[in-house]
Amino acid sequence: MVFGEMINVEIFAILARVERMSEIEASGPNEAQIEYWNSWMGERWVQNQEDLDQLLAPLSEAAISAAGVRRNERALDVGCGCGATSLVMADRGAITTGIDVSRPMLEHARTRAEGRSNLEFVLADAALHGFNGDFDLMFSRFGVMFFVEPVSAFANLRTALRSGGRVCFLCWQPADRNPWVSVPMAAVLQFLPPSEPVDPRAPGPFAFGDADYVSDILTQAGFDDVQAAPLERPLSLGQNATIAAEFVTRIGPVSRVLVDLDEARRNELVAEVRTTLSPYERAEGVALGAACWIVTAVNP
Helix, strand or coil: CCHHHHHHHHHHHHHHHHHCCCCCCCCCCCHHHHHHHCCHHHHHHHHCHHHHHHHHHHHHHHHHHHHCCCCCCEEEEECCCCCHHHHHHHHCCCEEEEEECCHHHHHHHHHHCCCCCCEEEEECCCCCCCCCCCEEEEEEECCCCCCCCHHHHHHHHHCCEEEEEEEEEEEECCHHHCHHHHHHHHHHHHHCCCCCCCCCCCCCCCCCCCHHHHHHHHHHCCCEEEEEEEEEEEEEEECCHHHHHHHHCCCCCHHHHHHHCCHHHHHHHHHHHHHHHHHHEECCEEEEEEEEEEEEEECC
16 A cells, blocks of 8 residues: 555544544534534634644635635535634625534634624524525635545435526545645654555545536535636645644544543644654644535526
């Protein structure tokens, strides 16, 4: 197995192990995700909202530009989280609705949105929510890769759009095409137990890494003119290796390894990540590459 393939396998295995830890009380096919994003992880994303928005800003700006947000059109932001992209679309004049399953993140989003009459947030599972077919645009920044039944979920999301309505969302390319994840992850592989085989298309950040697979999902869901354009940008992880290591072990795929580690092992892991990131230090900080797809489609 080549190193890139190994990184992909290990990351999928990590995410699968963490997801299985949550015994949930929510209902529906996405119950594990609902429980997960209403647990400590949702609170952690709220606590790190500013850093995460700054990290993802270069990707968000490109995707919103590709979406062509228009004044007075109705825009749906799926998996809106703490509301960063919803706020941008509303500030550009769109009548915006953000939808997410995470109560803590939506509470934070509503606080950030105070004073905007053209922005609302809905706590619901977008895969099952009853829509009225009145949206002009369905947008998402890394919020649509977590559906257990993606074809069914996108078929439901299509009911949110009027005829001719547009889709534009960001999803990650495979992990080995994302050094901002794969480089620090390489430092922690020694801490992990042997991985069981995991479906690379199981719900998770990199589930939509294969553009042909994504195109097939949207086509089966009834969308036309499905396209996936590559987007690559450097992401700034911190001013130096110490700050960058603390950040990537606090939030994101690498941080999920820490769920199984005691404090001593955690400190050892952070030190390993810091050492691994040190060669990437520059005067402007530590930046590593990110690769995504900007996926667009039309509701016929």
